[in-house]
Amino acid sequence: MAHVDPDIAIAAMTRLWRNFGNEVSSPLVRSWRIMCDALNAAGQPNSVGWTALAMPTGIGKTQFAALYCALIPNPQITLNNLKLGNLHPGVLFVTRFTEEADLFVEQVNRHAGRKVAAAYHSDASTTLADATRFPILAITHRACELYQSEDTIATDEGTIWEHLTGWLQSRRAKIIIDETPNFAxxxxxxxxxxxxxxxxxxxxxxxxxxxxxxxxxxxxxxxxxxxxxxxxxxxxxxxxxxxxxxxxxxxxxxxxxxxxxxxxxxxxxxxxxxxxxxxxxxxxxxxxxxxxxxxxxxxxxxxxxxxxxHPSLRNGSGIILDATAAVYPGYGLLSPPANVIAAPASVRNYDNVKLYVARGHKAGKGYMADHVEKLWPQYREAIEAALPNGERILVCLHKIAREKVDVTALPRISLAHYGEIDGRNDWDTHEAVALLGLPYLDGATPANIAQALLGAKTTEWLQTPATRHTKEYDDVLATLHRGHMAASAIQAIHRVRMRRAIDSAGRCKPTSVFLLLPNGTDGDAVLSAVMSSLPGARMIGWQVEFAKRKKRTVPTTEVFLELFTNARPDVYTKAQVRSASGISSASLDRFIKRIQCPSSAERLNLNALGVSYYPQRGQGAEAYFVKA
Missing domain, CATH: 1.10.275 (Fumarase C; Chain B, domain 1)
Structure with a gap:
């Protein structure tokens, strides 16, 4: 199988990068070499599973992939080359939007100096019959998923997917997916x-x-x-x-x-x-x-x-270009687990970034949709107070909240919503970005994704967090949920000008980031992931006092689980438990009623802690708990 010499690819990418007006550093060159080695390894007979290149924005991942495809030798089909396997491997490039597919094809053909790549989508001139004639073919994520799932029959023999992946009497050996695929x-x-x-x-x-x-x-x-x-x-x-x-x-x-x-x-x-x-x-x-x-x-x-x-993740192999791969746990839950490769240290430096963080805020879609019209003027005032020089600001919200905000009279502000923003470069000259709300998943989606990855689970698994320990994750559902929010936040933040490096140290132009986060583990997870994606950034406390979440009352179940998690093995009367927990008699009675159902989540969680409940009846008798 033909491959690309890494030294040739790096020399060509260095020229291209400098033509863009960018500086080249040793860590950047090492990143390109890692990418070239991974792309060469993809599609080999011994290739198994997926490799995710968790390289940060601003190092030219997609440009390098286009250059790599243009440099793949395309020997003539001769008997000797067939015997040696010295033929073009065939590449399928998968990206989010049709415009990106067209741009990738244009870049490949320009670098190659001839037409070796084509895009296949509803607005493209490439027919299904033509698709098999091009060594490099670009399609969208939606097409990749749809045509594998439906086995849509083409006008002649074979399915559409077989036509798209067909190459030289076989199949395209290399699949490159740009940005995070839909896992499930x-x-x-x-x-x-x-x-x-x-x-x-x-x-x-x-x-x-x-x-x-x-x-x-x-x-x-x-x-x-x-x-x-x-x-x-x-x-x-x-x-x-x-x-x-x-x-x-x-x-x-x-x-x-x-x-x-x-x-x-x-x-x-x-x-x-x-x-x-x-x-x-x-x-x-x-x-x-x-x-x-x-x-x-x-x-x-x-x-x-x-x-x-996703059908490709189920039984395929190839390369995924995803800057957030290191924070999304789905990659580690694939079978076999994806090989996530991080960029070399110091390839990017964000010491020109100010990260304004306000904690204790409500960030869910429902709350934002209901209150954004009232809160938007206050949000805008708080952001603009930190940016007095007319800096352009990208504001990312939930879609339903975005529809209620009017910025027609505010040319410095652009709006976008979660779900449309990943991978886009439309705002790469903006000096600031603000995330107003977090993309929480509904209660069922993490369980659906987990079971797509791990297989269908039992009722006990669905009801009891203690049974969902998977690999290094205490509760795989909570981990998937927080990983999704963190990856989405990182994608949104990196849409503005920080994505472009301006010197050999990998710095960006001065950029401001504004985050409104809840307290607790969700906010902690997002903040930790954002900080890890911005090495060198300076975090600044952002005093935004409106729209803060009221301190919630801790549910009875959480109180009891914490109490018995920390308790020594012993016998505890009902009165002792009520006194130690500080809850009311009515709340305790309701909790006891729930744990008397053998299949209840409360009962199963206490079972996992080795705690049993013994009701006592009769005059003077008192119920008690036993922790073994």
Missing amino acids: ACVQLNSNWLAQTLGALKYLTDANRTQYSALEALLASITHPETTNRSRRLRTDEIEDIYKIDTRRMREALSAADNYALAVECGPTKTCLRAVVQKTLSAIEAIQSNGWAWISYRNKIAQLNSATL
Whole structure:
């Protein structure tokens, strides 16, 4: 397999880097050599699993990948080269947006001096038949996931994915993924959608109502009035009901029905349920394909959940260019674990960065959406007070909060939201960035991602943090959640001009970063990850007193777990426990009622600590706890 000489690649990258007006340092050269060695190793016959290059922004990761692809020798197809395996390996480059795919292709072809690369997407001129003729092909993340998952048949023989990955009677050997891939395709289907689908289809004219019995049984089971509202694995009979649901016949009924027949009254208007039914049937089909599901509850509404690992991560190998790979635990949970390679020390220096941090603030999407209109003028005033010279500011919020903020009269401020910002260079001349809110995941998503990586888990695992110790992580769900928030924060922060190095020490131009963080482990995790991504940055306390989180009352369960975690093995009467914990008699009685259910999370957590409860009945008797 043809490869690239690292010395040739580094010499070419050095010329390119200096043409950009950048300085070249020894740590930067070592970073490029590490990248070249990793790219050469990818796709070899003995390659197993993924390598994540956790190189910081501003060292030219994507430019180097384009240059590397342009330098890959492309020998003629001769009998001797076929015998020696001395042929172009074929490269598939995967990036987030179609514009980035086009730019990558333009860079490769310019460096190569000829057309060796093409992009395949809806707006590109490259046909599916043409795709197999180019040694380097660029596609989007969405296409990479979609065409592997659906096995979409092409117009001639083979699937679309087989055409995209086909090269020289075989498959492209090197896959390069730019930025973090979507680790898991998650399914979330709530009971309201199931009920609406059932109501929309079952009562259509000429409907065969018996074909909806499995759907009815599933809905009745997950919404049973005696449910505990605790997360649990789906029972065997419930999974069997899902397999019995004939989505093909339901789709036929949906196609035959007009919108009026599918309409439901919502106040003065009628809403068509066609889109809801289509999404419900797609979710059911995904669960049928995955073969497992679990139930969570939110505001007493049942939700079916399942997930599958990204198809490339499931059984592929290659290179992932991700500056945040070192802080996201998903890489270590792959099988085999990804080889995360960090950049050499001192490749970047952020001593020109001021990090303004305010703690104790509410940062969730719901709170920000409800209060951003009132708080935005105060946020803006606090930021501008630290930036009196008209510096341009990128403000990153949740999407729903962004829609409520108007900056049309504020040319110095640009708005972006989580989910659209990763990897983009639109704001690389801005002097400051502010994160107003953190991208918390909903309660079900970390469990979906974990099970996509580790396999379906039990009800006990879903309900009990003590059972979720995985590798070095005490609770893998909490770790995945915090890793997601930290990686998202780092991605957002590095969109402004700090991403560009201006000297051989890897410094950037003076840049200001503003963070509003909660207290506790979530805020600690994000701050620690941000500081690790900004070596040399100076942290400054930011006095922002409005919108602070009120000190919360510690839940009874947490009080008891802390009490018995620190307690010595002994017998403790109910009165002693109440006195030591400082909680009310009513709260203690409610807690005791919960632990008397063998499957409750409280009972399972006490079991893990070796604590048992003994109720005593009769005059003068007192209940007690025993820690073994």
